[in-house]
Amino acid sequence: xxxxxxxxxxxxxxxxxxxxxxxxxxxxxxxxxxxxxxxxxxxxxxxxxxxxxxxxxxxxxxxxxxxxxxxxxxxxxxxxxxxxxxxxxxxxxxxxxxxxxxxxxxxxxxxxxxxxxxxxxxxxxxxxxxxxxxxxxxxxxxxxxxxxxxxxxxxxxxxxxxxxxxxxxxxxxxxxxxxxxxxxxxxxxxxxxxxxxxxxxxxxxxxxxxxxxxxxxxxxxxxxxxxxxxxxxxxxxxxxxxxxxxxxxxxxxxxxxxxxxxxxxxxxxxxxxxxxxxxxxxxxxxxxxxxxxxxxxxxxxxxxxxxxxxxxxxxxxxxxxxxxxxxxxxxxxxxxxxxxxxxxxx
Amino acid sequence: xxxxxxxxxxxxxxxxxxxxxxxxxxxxxxxxxxxxxxxxxxxxxxxxxxxxxxxxxxxxxxxxxxxxxxxxxxxxxxxxxxxxxxxxxxxxxxxxxxxxxxxxxxxxxxxxxxxxxxxxxxxxxxxxxxxxxxxxxxxxxxxxxxxxxxxxxxxxxxxxxxxxxxxxxxxxxxxxxxxxxxxxxxxxxxxxxxxxxxxxxxxxxxxxxxxxxx
Numbered sequence: 155x156x157x158x159x160x161x162x163x164x165x166x167x168x169x170x171x172x173x174x175x176x177x178x179x180x181x182x183x184x185x186x187x188x189x190x191x192x193x194x195x196x197x198x199x200x201x202x203x204x205x206x207x208x209x210x211x212x213x214x215x216x217x218x219x220x221x222x223x224x225x226x227x228x229x230x231x232x233x234x235x236x237x238x239x240x241x242x243x244x245x246x247x248x249x250x251x252x253x254x255x256x257x258x259x260x261x262x263x264x265x266x267x268x269x270x271x272x273x274x275x276x277x278x279x280x281x282x283x284x285x286x287x288x289x290x291x292x293x294x295x296x297x298x299x300x301x302x303x304x305x306x307x308x309x310x311x312x313x314x315x316x317x318x319x320x321x322x323x324x325x326x327x328x329x330x331x332x333x334x335x336x337x338x339x340x341x342x343x344x345x346x347x348x349x350x351x352x353x354x355x356x357x358x359x360x361x362x363x364x365x366x367x368x369x370x371x372x373x374x375x376x377x378x379x380x381x382x383x384x385x386x387x388x389x390x391x392x393x394x395x396x397x398x399x400x401x402x403x404x405x406x407x408x409x410x411x412x413x414x415x416x417x418x419x420x421x422x423x424x425x426x427x428x429x430x431x432x433x434x435x436x437x438x439x440x441x442x443x444x445x446x447x448x449x450x451x452x453x454x455x456x457x458x459x460x461x462x463x464x465x466x467x468x469x470x471x472x473x474x475x476x477x478x479x480x481x482x483x484x485x486x487x488x489x490x491x492x493x494x495x496x497x498x499x500x
Numbered sequence: 501x502x503x504x505x506x507x508x509x510x511x512x513x514x515x516x517x518x519x520x521x522x523x524x525x526x527x528x529x530x531x532x533x534x535x536x537x538x539x540x541x542x543x544x545x546x547x548x549x550x551x552x553x554x555x556x557x558x559x560x561x562x563x564x565x566x567x568x569x570x571x572x573x574x575x576x577x578x579x580x581x582x583x584x585x586x587x588x589x590x591x592x593x594x595x596x597x598x599x600x601x602x603x604x605x606x607x608x609x610x611x612x613x614x615x616x617x618x619x620x621x622x623x624x625x626x627x628x629x630x631x632x633x634x635x636x637x638x639x640x641x642x643x644x645x646x647x648x649x650x651x652x653x654x655x656x657x658x659x660x661x662x663x664x665x666x667x668x669x670x671x672x673x674x675x676x677x678x679x680x681x682x683x684x685x686x687x688x689x690x691x692x693x694x695x696x697x698x699x700x701x702x703x704x705x706x707x708x709x710x711x712x713x714x
Contacts, residue, residue, distance in 0.1 A: 249676075260689070260692075264696075282680065285679060285680035285683065285685065286678040286679055286680040286681070287676065287678070287679070288679060290676070312676075313674075315663075315671055315675060315676060316671070316672075316674045316675060316676055317674050317675070317676045318676070
């Protein structure tokens, strides 16, 4: 017979890690479903391949460390799904597998597993493949093509280690109107063309699988926030600061800078703000800290988009804020009730 | 030279193998990281750097060991640096004459062998306390260990970053290069991976005193 000894308080809460994670997976399912409906078989294969690699990597390291399996806490599943949603839908599967392995192995397990990781594992995986395969990660295929449920994009089954084939000819066969092969952010940056809010909401833009369903992402976020599985203040701070920064720039020069709506709906900002910035292990815990953390992400995202070499900045903004999180926590510790403030006389 | 030296235990196989395995400069001591990170984008660069460093290391240790009873303790570090710098200048000119392409690829890191901590470390910790032959054998082991380390990094980075090894194409011309591997972050990833593997091979637990659960 084994006895479990615990220190007080002996309160039992039903909010276990497994339960929260399970609900996050649940709230991501509509986003996945939408991306599969939009991009068809290629997006589905990518989702499955990346998630499977993440789970296999976690299991492999569990076994190597003689630890019990940690697949049951669902966190590796979330990493896999989120990572797949940030990749282009026709991303070669072998590159997706590399991303999944790096995400779990370098982003999470080497730091000591769930709760010990400094950075969001999914974004570590994406950052690695973005630095490794800059061409493949900016190759886009059109949404809602006619044959999306009957054939894969030619890049999906690229032979491992080989360059993915050119998709230009295949895209022409798809008979999709006005496909430019560039994301709305790239078109804004290089051609000064902005997409309308309706384009984003209907999914009629070129983007990563998870970047085109703002309403579903927000709905998932509201569900999680309502069940208190997620800190809504971080999401509000990210979106609010990004919108405010964009609004200030538009005030200064409306001809050059896009509207706050465009900034909020384009790219991965929505997915990042709802599902990635709110990662419990890598965000601050103090009441003031979460606002600062969210604001840093929002402002840095807009700054990278406007002044950086890259078209999208959410990933680096969140990784940057992840690195700042311990510092933010340190300087925003609330005063203990009744304790004297340091350096101040009573 | 007739003074008895208590460190003089004769030359064993371990005198040589110390640098290759037990005290490998790259994987165990983690010394000389500047050239390790900077020049290992290809296997040939790594090996050239390793050989250049080995030459300086062996020659300096020989000279330091020969004059170990003549140099006053107070000025020994300055003396070592002058000796090392002399051999580095030799290597610098030699490589420039041998292959200008290699000279340009290695860049300032040839001159920077002067400040490589492995060499000064060996001179101070070993050569200045041991007879010439033993110092040379030990320095050679360290040099070989360093070269192996540089080759291990350079090889992996060249294979993944360019699909080649020693300039020979391995996977055909359709190979997708992993751009990150020839960039500085790639050096850190590969070094981290090798350190992890080495720790596994040597059977040393990653953390002293066991794990913390929970």
